[in-house]
Amino acid sequence: MADLTTLTAAETASAIAAREVSAVEVTQAHLDRIAAVDGDVHAFLHVDAEGALEAAARVDAGEISGPLAGVPLALKDVLAQRGVPTTCGSKILEGWRPPYDATVVTRLREAGVVILGKTNMDEFAMGSSTENSAYGPSHNPWDLSRIPGGSSGGSAAAVAAYEAPLAIGTDTGGSIRQPAAVCGLVGVKPTYGGVSRYGLVAFSSSLDQAGPLARTVLDAALLHAAIAGHDPMDSTSIDAPVPDVVGACASRDLTGVTVGVVRELGGEGYEAGVEAAFHASVEVLTALGADVVEVSCPHFPYALPAYYLIAPSECSSNLARFDAMRFGLRVQVGDAGAEEVMATTREQGFGPEVKRRIILGTYALSSGYYDAYYGQAQKVRTLITRDFDAAFETVDVLVSPTTPGVAFPIGEKADDPMAMYLSDIASIPSNLAGNASMSLPCGLAGGLPVGLQIIAPPLADDRLYRVGAALEAALDERRGATLLASAPSLTARP
């Protein structure tokens, strides 16, 4: 059998189901790979070898079967996993072991997915590079001197470095799609409410959504199907059947599909190489039979500023619970009272980006400013949703580059919050409107991956996969290989 770590999730699952290989062997191969490369990549904050091998043994014992049984996965460290350290990339949670499982984790266990460990991330999912992790940045397997994107950078790096065929990320403003784009992966932000948020440590409750990262569209669909669906523990979970995302991956032809290119997501601020790869892929969509039109979403330029009011406002409240009283870090100096202990612990436990956003959000929610900031931002949200509604009256999906640029060198934007925030300019509108959105690799610019974003209306997640699978197949065929196969530092893998 070939190197088990190069198989797709679908291939791995069928090999295990056919007993050509055991789940334990597959798991061990990935643990070995992690041991070999994670010193350079730093995708993981915690590797749970024991738990992973146990889960794999249960699959081998026939206790669990299904389309992903025995397939290893890297879990973003923002999801609670019972008894396993969960840090959210923050010092304030160092050593905390949750007494419960997130619903996503429960579903993964039920599907027989083998959770290898917890992946690095920007602290509390605030960032686009993993440089805001309290535990040091992850590195992009395409070029270890560059960022793997963020905040789900550890998850993306793990999949791109063949440390796991699948990973779970979370996406508040682009935190699945942007890392997928800069690491040459498929990443999906499902419709808001499509995947339970129970056990996902909240950054911005009205925007957060967990979703799959994978090397192929089909693998992403298999993982999407495993974790999606109604959860009574999450009041914002949609009680409706999950669209047939796996079935949609059979598509190879886009005749009858209308694709809208968003005028506002491109041009100024977008790197030339990114634009070139994107437009070349749009040509491929046309060749596949799609009807490609340009559409305008006039309020999209206001999405980023609205996001930088809504997300910090909600986070300032969500992160109030990290107060040294019931769990996590406590910094007790002398006989300081509770109020002071809270302030000292939060000062020492949170990094600068988290503090900056807490203060920004506290400001935006203050009496006297609420209407001018949070209130206005929520109105922008309405306008953006209306832009989408109008567009989807004439098109089936929208497309754009996922990010304005390719992976940038570590440290380049670390001191300039505004420059960093621009990484998410194309992905944020979908979070504000709550619709479904995918990034898939569409080419290279300067030897680094470029992502193409597909956006579908809420609850029409299957359209992402229909368009994505067809495009992926056509691009692979033209290239004669997957995009990831051309990653320089990966071809030199042991």
Add this chain to the structure above:
Amino acid sequence: MPEPITRDEVAHLARLARLECTDAELDTFAGQLEVILGSVARVAEVVADDIPPTSHSVPLTNVFREDVVRPSLDRDEVLAAAPAAEDGRFEVPRMLDEAP
């Protein structure tokens, strides 16, 4: 366009948010907040009074739970993860004032 943000104002916000900050941090944040707020002030350009705000992007209402008891957590497991515990309770530093 809002007025410039002063260090005192940031200090007040930091107090509200229970974040102890050094003077240097306060100055950095004051400058950065001003830049960010300068950019976000653009949201006011497009919003008219008659536009309703969107607080939730899913059009759901009336999500209720049945009044049925579910198992609580094991107290020992919960308290084991606490910074300090005593007599089955969470031990916390002394409170200097009653709740606001």
Add this chain to the structure above:
Amino acid sequence: MTAELVDYAEAVTAWEPVIGLETHVELGTRTKMFCGCPTAFGAEPNTQTCPVCLGLPGALPVLNGQAVRSTVLIGLALHCDIAAWCRFARKNYFYPDMPKNFQISQYDEPICTDGYLDVDVEGEIVRVEIERVHMEEDTGKSLHVGGATGRIHGATHSLVDYNRAGIPLVEIVTRPVEAGPNAPAVAKAYVEQLAELLRTLDVSDVRLEQGSLRCDVNTSLRRPGDAYGTRTETKNVNSYRSVERAVRFEVSRQAGLLEQGTRIRQETRHFHEDTGTTSPGRSKEEATDYRYFPEPDLVPIAFPVDVVEELRASLPETPAVRRARLRDAYGWSDLELEEMTNAGVLDLVVSTVELGAAAPAARALWQNEVAKAANEQGVEASSLPVSPTDVARLLALVADGTLTAALSRQALAGVLAGEGDVDAVVAARGLAVVSDDGALRTAVYDVIAAQPDTAAKVRGGNMGAVGPLIGAVMKATGGKADAAKVRSLLVEVLT
């Protein structure tokens, strides 16, 4: 900042008290507001907690539908409008007893608004307007250790129990009540009658001593015709009588300050049961900025109109309406109704009357005999082993002459002692009146023979002398004779 207290009666000649009441009521649901943890009172600390009510990272709230129904029911009973659409909001402030450091509450979109409660204050109806009724969650409970009196000040540390955190609370807020000199009584009557209403609705056990009803009392003074003055908010006043005393004290205290020209500080104050005084708490002048915003983890409530109407139709008769009905039907006075209510026997008396007993007799027996016994034993009348059926039967036996008043007391004592129902006790103790004419006649002749002088007086027309003879016959029959019958027999024989 201190001044002489002004005598209450004097204070209200110069100043008009304006009061406002904020009442927090713990609902009697089986589970908490946003999670499935039980709400039982008195459980071991922190045994009724989960990720949601401990505010652990990642946990999410899901609303208890029964809590919403109960709140709507309260709103309807208070004649409120029920919002067609409303949301929860987060009230952000840090405090160790509040797990998430925000309370899920309602802010500018309460579920019930604009109602009233007509309060009977010593026979006069005062309409207390209700501004809002909203839902929120309770906090945990802290035990302060190391201080002198378990108080917060001087403690070395505190121990927190989160069993109470997340229990559903309903907050009922009145508009300012221009109650006049009677303000303390109005405040007390309002809380009492609100509690009675909540009990009738069966939405809360309303136990002040367990904290399931907690009252904050706002008081301000103004010169007649002036705008409202600055108010103080006296927190957690935990008995009906304390509500009255707290208002009375604040009126005296504020009048003292105002008369020496001192401004009233807007602040929270604590009431002290032992002294009947209040002392300052946290100042409200640096108003806490709660940074309210819509709770993104809960979706809006658009409470279905048909369910509102169903609840409206199911509303039980309110205590006030019921009192009026009973007054008209049974002729009880307001005072008697209040006494029966206070003695906890009103329902029992009504049931007894519905079983055919006369209203005055039923009231008297429950109020004077049963309630007294309950009081002596320190228990509720309803928990004694005597039922309306027993009392109705006793009264029927008295009415048909089978028992005398004295014998009925003995029969009741037997029932209370657990000797069985009325008939069983009467039979076992041999309590029935001697109704056998022959036996009674024999006793009468015996007494006449034994007391010839007295008998002669009666024969001579001195009817006053019949009394001692009756007493002698009663004694001879062991009290089981009907005194009226004995008298008529004596008269018949001697005249």
